[in-house]
Amino acid sequence: MKKLYGFLLFAALVLVLAACSSDSSGESDAEDSGDSEGSASGQVEIFSWWTGAGEEDGLLALIDLFEEKHPDIAVENAAVAGGAGTNAKAVLATRMQGNDPPSTFQVHGGEELNKSWVAADKMEPLNDLYEENEWMDKFPEELIDLVSNDGNIYSVPVNIHRGNVIFYNMKVFEENGIEVPTTFDEFFTAADKLQEAGITPLALGDKESWTATQIFENVLLGVLGPDDYNKLFAGEIGWDDERVVEAAEIFGKMLDYVNEDHASRNWQDSGQLVANGEVAMLNMGDWAKGYFANDLDLKTNKDFGYFAFPGTEGSFQIITDTFGLPKGVENVEDVEKFLTVLGSVEGQDAFNPLKGSIPARVDADPEKYDQYGKDTMEDFKNSRLVPSLAHGSAASEGFLTKANQAVNIFVTQRDVDNFIQALQNAAPEM
Amino acid sequence: MAKEVQLKSKKRITKDHWTAIAFLIPSFILILVFVYGFIGWTGYVSVSNYNSLIPDFSFAGLKNYIYLFNDFRFQADLRNTLFFTILFIGLVIVIGMGLAILIDQKLKGEAIFRNIFLFPMALSFIVTGVVWQWLLNPSTGFNQFLSVFGIQPKWYTDTNILAGFEWGSIEFGLPVAIIAVVIAAVWQMTGFSLAMYLAGLRGIPDELREAARMDGASEFQVYRKVVLPMLMPITMSVIIIMAHISLKIFDLIYAMTGSGANFVTDVPGVYMFETTFRGNYYANGAAIAIIMLLLVAVFIVPYLWNSRKGEQ
Numbered sequence: 001m002k003k004l005y006g007f008l009l010f011a012a013l014v015l016v017l018a019a020c021s022s023d024s025s026g027e028s029d030a031e032d033s034g035d036s037e038g039s040a041s042g043q044v045e046i047f048s049w050w051t052g053a054g055e056e057d058g059l060l061a062l063i064d065l066f067e068e069k070h071p072d073i074a075v076e077n078a079a080v081a082g083g084a085g086t087n088a089k090a091v092l093a094t095r096m097q098g099n100d101p102p103s104t105f106q107v108h109g110g111e112e113l114n115k116s117w118v119a120a121d122k123m124e125p126l127n128d129l130y131e132e133n134e135w136m137d138k139f140p141e142e143l144i145d146l147v148s149n150d151g152n153i154y155s156v157p158v159n160i161h162r163g164n165v166i167f168y169n170m171k172v173f174e175e176n177g178i179e180v181p182t183t184f185d186e187f188f189t190a191a192d193k194l195q196e197a198g199i200t201p202l203a204l205g206d207k208e209s210w211t212a213t214q215i216f217e218n219v220l221l222g223v224l225g226p227d228d229y230n231k232l233f234a235g236e237i238g239w240d241d242e243r244v245v246e247a248a249e250i251f252g253k254m255l256d257y258v259n260e261d262h263a264s265r266n267w268q269d270s271g272q273l274v275a276n277g278e279v280a281m282l283n284m285g286d287w288a289k290g291y292f293a294n295d296l297d298l299k300t301n302k303d304f305g306y307f308a309f310p311g312t313e314g315s316f317q318i319i320t321d322t323f324g325l326p327k328g329v330e331n332v333e334d335v336e337k338f339l340t341v342l343g344s345v346e347g348q349d350a351f352n353p354l355k356g357s358i359p360a361r362v363d364a365d366p367e368k369y370d371q372y373g374k375d376t377m378e379d380f381k382n383s384r385l386v387p388s389l390a391h392g393s394a395a396s397e398g399f400l401t402k403a404n405q406a407v408n409i410f411v412t413q414r415d416v417d418n419f420i421q422a423l424q425n426a427a428p429e430m
Numbered sequence: 431m432a433k434e435v436q437l438k439s440k441k442r443i444t445k446d447h448w449t450a451i452a453f454l455i456p457s458f459i460l461i462l463v464f465v466y467g468f469i470g471w472t473g474y475v476s477v478s479n480y481n482s483l484i485p486d487f488s489f490a491g492l493k494n495y496i497y498l499f500n501d502f503r504f505q506a507d508l509r510n511t512l513f514f515t516i517l518f519i520g521l522v523i524v525i526g527m528g529l530a531i532l533i534d535q536k537l538k539g540e541a542i543f544r545n546i547f548l549f550p551m552a553l554s555f556i557v558t559g560v561v562w563q564w565l566l567n568p569s570t571g572f573n574q575f576l577s578v579f580g581i582q583p584k585w586y587t588d589t590n591i592l593a594g595f596e597w598g599s600i601e602f603g604l605p606v607a608i609i610a611v612v613i614a615a616v617w618q619m620t621g622f623s624l625a626m627y628l629a630g631l632r633g634i635p636d637e638l639r640e641a642a643r644m645d646g647a648s649e650f651q652v653y654r655k656v657v658l659p660m661l662m663p664i665t666m667s668v669i670i671i672m673a674h675i676s677l678k679i680f681d682l683i684y685a686m687t688g689s690g691a692n693f694v695t696d697v698p699g700v701y702m703f704e705t706t707f708r709g710n711y712y713a714n715g716a717a718i719a720i721i722m723l724l725l726v727a728v729f730i731v732p733y734l735w736n737s738r739k740g741e742q
Contacts, residue, residue: 090707093483116483116710207688261569263587263691398482401709405503405693412589412692 042331043074044338046323047102049088050355051081054290058355062158065350066341073334078102084208096122101326103335109146109157109320110393111430117324118149124325125152129336135343138361142385146393147322155324156343157360159352161285162376163317163388164218164309167292168281169274170302172199178280180307184222184250187310191257194280203279204258205270209408213400214390215283216251216407222311223247226384229315233387233394233430239423248416255411262411272296274304283309285319285391289372290356300372308379316383319391320360395430402426469723476716483710494717504718505600506693507701511725513604514697515676517612518619522672523665525616526623531653533624534631544628548621555618559685562614586610586687589694607687607694615682619675623668630664631657666733673729678722698722 044066050059056079063075080088085106092105096117107113117123130136130153136144139157147155173180176197181187191201206212221229223243231237232244259270259279271288273279275296282288289306292298308315323342325335341347348359349368358369358377366374387393392400406422409415476494479486498504533543550558565571566585573582586607594603634657642652680699689696689704698718706715 086708093707093710097483097485120483122483206691209689261567261584261587263589264563264567264569264585264687396482396710398709398711401705401711408689409502409692 042334043076044334045076045078045103047078047105049080049085051079055355058351061350061354062347065347066338069341070337099328101328103329104323106321108392109322110387111396112392113155114149115396118154122327123154124327125154126325127153129339133340138363140362140385143360146387155322156339157320157322158342158348159321159355159357160360160380161287161319161357163214163285163319164312165286165306166281166283166309167288167304167306169277170305172277172280181310182313184310200259200279201257201281203270203273203282204262205265205267206262206411207266209404210390211267212411213404213407217389218309218312219247219251221315221386226315226386229386239427240420245420248419252414287356314383316380316385317388318385319388398429399426472716472719475713476720478713480712481714494713498717502599503693503701505598507696507698509600509602510605510608511697514608514612518615518676519669519672521616522619522623523668525620527627529624530627530631547624550618551621555681556685558614558618559682563686566610586695589692605694607690611687611695614686626664626668630661634660670729670733674726677725
């Protein structure tokens with residue numbers, strides 16, 4: 001019996017020692033990275049949710065380019081998969097609040113950055129980096145505004161996606177003699193005509209409700225125009241404005257034309273309906289182009305075409321992925337080196353063709369992009385840029401969560417008054 | 431008598447005891463900190479103003495709770511949880527017991543049936559959710575087969591509320607969509623109650639049934655008057671275990687249906703996750719967590735109380 005106690009005590013001792021030693025190794029890790037501050041042999045940890053087909057390729061190409069330029073700095077790809085970034089954001093929130101920030105992390109430009117991490121005083125300004133690299137006139141002004149707060153710039157945009165695009169099945173449009181609609185009236189005329197021919201006009205997959213929120217924000221943009229759209233989110237126009245009510249009504253009318261099983265589909269599933277000709281149109285951010293072209297093997301401008309959401313011609317709903325510098329990172333210089341590569345023409349042209357987005361810089365090489373990319377780069381230069389609500393740029397994530405809930409209820413109930421009331425109640429949190 | 435016991439136990443605090451205590455202390459401390467400490471912390475956050483990424487622990491009173499109980503989504507969550515729990519537990523008990531009684535008829539190949547019914551339990555709720563999401567998808571799945579008979583249920587996309595009436599800001603009644611989720615959950619968990627009832631049935635001595643039959647009881651009466659009462663403790667255990675699964679359910683819903691149109695399949699767990707990690711409403715999320723804890727406690731505490739009394 002005594003022997004047994006002795007053994008168990010010994011085992012307990014071993015466990016305690018193991019716990020201590022792992023502690024101390026943690027400390028020495030921190031010391032190591034502390035030593036490397038300013039020196040050349042550091043490590044950069046890049047945190048993102050890019051794990052899907054095209055986006056991961058883009059990220060890896062970017063990392064390859066960086067390692068080529070700075071062979072002395074190791075890169076750790078800390079991507080978290082799943083939930084369109086939700087899982088990653090949950091992990092990020094835990095790390096940031098535990099004062100264990102990654103070297104740099106993916107965040108949408110706009111309020112997702114400003115209202116959360118900047119407001120929580122967790123980000124370093126990057127004004128010097130912008131000046132050093134003469135970036136101030138390489139990115140559009142409205143884009144720099146989106147990643148700035150109180151005159152300080154907080155992140156480097158790497159790519160641009162457009163949210164106010166409708167993709168359509170060209171064969172279906174041709175067979176039914178439908179012209180591309182540019183106004184809401186034309187849209188509804190076309191929708192009626194399609195419905196008479198037995199084709200569902202608009203595809204929706206709102207198992208996650210942001211897809212419906214995306215339609216609503218585009219209607220808002222179409223009704224209000226870019227200036228008043230921005231004023232709405234700046235709080236200068238109320239959510240009870242009659243034009244917002246009108247937008248809600250148009251949004252409701254559009255929902256009369258969607259596929260019946262929308263609640264069981266995600267956006268890819270709804271895209272399939274357009275691909276096989278059951279449904280004519282899909283409003284989706286232009287990552288859908290990559291889905292149509294690469295995953296479903298459709299030909300751009302032959303099988304499927306694209307046009308600006310009715311009434312939003314001349315505006316560009318931007319969704320931009322950006323990377324910033326969190327406070328408390330040890331090897332600041334290494335991270336800045338990475339951000340420099342990320343913001344360079346070379347870096348953006350390595351990443352974007354693979355991801356299927358366009359570069360955030362206006363001086364990138366259009367020849368590296370497909371026809372859709374070239375068209376969009378042209379639009380990007382010549383359009384008004386407005387931030388997307390559904391993707392966290394126009395308002396805080398708190399408001400977005402509540403707006404998504406209101407939209408989810410509205411899609412079923414179609415109660416405009418309730419909807420407007422819910423948005424207005426949430427407005428102080430924008 | 432009591433004195434004797436005390437004396438005995440005093441005597442027995444010997445080396446044996448101290449070793450036992452020494453081995454219990456580490457896990458005791460870990461549980462104290464990582465379970466009860468964090469429950470306390472969650473309670474603390476739930477009465478604070480911590481509703482953004484900027485920590486704000488100022489006292490908010492019951493503000494977050496009041497907000498939740500006035501919230502359409504949370505009211506819908508409570509309604510869904512209620513009906514899900516009732517249907518889920520009811521069906522698991524009825525089907526589980528029925529199957530157990532059938533299998534208990536000493537039929538051939540009993541082990542095969544037992545295993546077939548038990549297998550779904552080996553899956554995670556995520557797998558069940560994904561599979562049933564396809565099976566009950568209104569445009570694929572079962573409906574392809576049911577179209578032969580001309581019926582096309584909308585399953586979890588149905589937004590109708592059966593026997594609904596206005597209550598608070600929601601329509602109170604049975605959400606049709608929740609039935610689809612119940613089917614998936616019952617499919618997964620029935621094997622468990624089957625196994626428990628089978629064990630219970632095997633524990634009932636044959637003599638009792640024989641005696642009842644000798645007294646002229648019909649087969650139905652044997653089950654009604656002898657077997658069922660003796661299975662009561664099993665039923666209690668099944669209810670407790672199923673209730674805590676259904677009140678805390680998250681993964682099945684998250685993988686299978688999401689919140690659903692008009693929140694017909696939303697549950698507090700999903701709301702908690704989304705409001706905390708998408709909306710950064712930490713205090714609201716913590717309040718939901720505390721409410722869920724209380725709901726489970728409503729079931730568990732009387733049970734623990736009862737079983738403690740039983741032991742004494």
